[in-house]
Amino acid sequence: MEQMLAARLHVPSRTLRLEEVPRPQPGPGQVLVKVEAAGVCLSDVHLIDGTLTPRLLDGETVTLGHEVSGTIAETGDGVTAWTPGQRVVLYAGEVRDGVTYTRGVDYDGGWAEYALSSADALTPLPDTIPFDQGSIIPDAVSTPWGAITVTGAVRPSEAVGVWGVGGLGVHAVQLLRAVGACPIIAVDPSEVARERALAIGADLALDSADPALRETVAAATGGVGLAAAFDFAGVPAVREQALSVLAPKGRLVLVGLTNRPLTVTDGTRFSYFQQQILGHYGSDMPVALPQLLRLVNGGRLDFARSISDVLPLSQAAEAVERLEKKVGNPIRLILRP
Structure with a gap:
């Protein structure tokens, strides 16, 4: 089985490790995404320091990363809406049997070379928007957007x-x-x-x-x-x-x-x-993400200044430390496999 690199958190010990794991295979209704950019969020820091604990995780270890953009690598059976090579942004979570699961918390996220997604839990990323800016929209941007336009x-x-x-x-x-x-x-x-x-x-x-x-x-x-x-x-x-x-x-x-x-x-x-x-928590992804991508694509919003630095996936632990200690006062650090 083909292997890939992933930054995985062992939840009981709060230990983050870069590991070689089997590259996932998309099942029916799923797509496999080649990760191009993944944001590092304060929620990731809180997962590592123990402030947050996954509620729905099956097992003790999870690949972190809920802000993810990339390209479609493979599609599973029954998937007709996506084709390999398409640029996409993944939702920060998925609804399963009426329950919302958070990517990179309750199931494996995007601090990896590849990430799985349900075929209805991602949206197209316009060619005009760089992967790093697109990756942060599912949380760093859509969460305040939902707080402002819906909750507030x-x-x-x-x-x-x-x-x-x-x-x-x-x-x-x-x-x-x-x-x-x-x-x-x-x-x-x-x-x-x-x-x-x-x-x-x-x-x-x-x-x-x-x-x-x-x-x-x-x-x-x-x-x-x-x-x-x-x-x-x-x-x-x-x-x-x-x-x-x-x-x-x-x-x-x-x-x-x-x-x-x-x-x-x-x-x-x-x-x-x-x-x-x-x-307030998160946002209504199917509504918020397309809205925000239209605003960025139309020149109403620009998040270029939000990308403080881009680091290789191998430096995930360093990125976490920099965010936790506010080294350089970063807005968003990006991991790139």
Whole structure:
């Protein structure tokens, strides 16, 4: 049987290893994709450090990587919609028997030379979009897109805040500008992140430690507050701060993951102003991916600045360490087999 390289996580020991494994064969209704680019996400870091644990994984080891682009290598029986050589972006997950499985978490992902996919869990990648930019759209871009357009239901001219201008938050700023939010206020303790937010389209960038933050937000919103606030940091203190500057009937959307408790310090104020806290995870891939690819292909969005570096698959552990320690303040690191 033909072999391939894959970066695999042994979940009980949280050990990441580059291994030679059998190259998968597409079964009925499946396609085999030759991986051209795979994003490194903070969720991958959390899987390795134990913050996240797969819920649906069959076994103890999984090939990481849920942001994947490539070309069709082979098709299984019954697959007529795809032919070898087509450029594609894989969904970050698949629905099986009504249950959503996450690629690279609950089943093998794209930190490998080849990856399997259900034939209905991928979408064409236009020739005009490079593989590295296409690969990050299934999570780094589509997750904030879903949070903004569906969960947060942001409307034109609404005042919004983005806490955490990292791999997801930086794209949220771009996407909020695309849907007409105004003003867009980015909040991050990192000066580099704040400068990045302004360069990408934020109207204002504030330090979360600034004691005048509430007053500054009030001034920028005419004393009303934020119609929507997005937590991409997954930090309890962020959520309390965001709640303190919400407008009446404002929405706090939780995107960053944490296992820490959520606290509403002033429950009376929260209820009186009829505010909401909304959880968000992922996106509706069949809808979000084509939408975003059209916007990129049409010149409305450009994620070239999001690709901080491209590394060979053999350096997967280094990529994880660089992201975890914020070496060079990367937005997205890409692995290329």
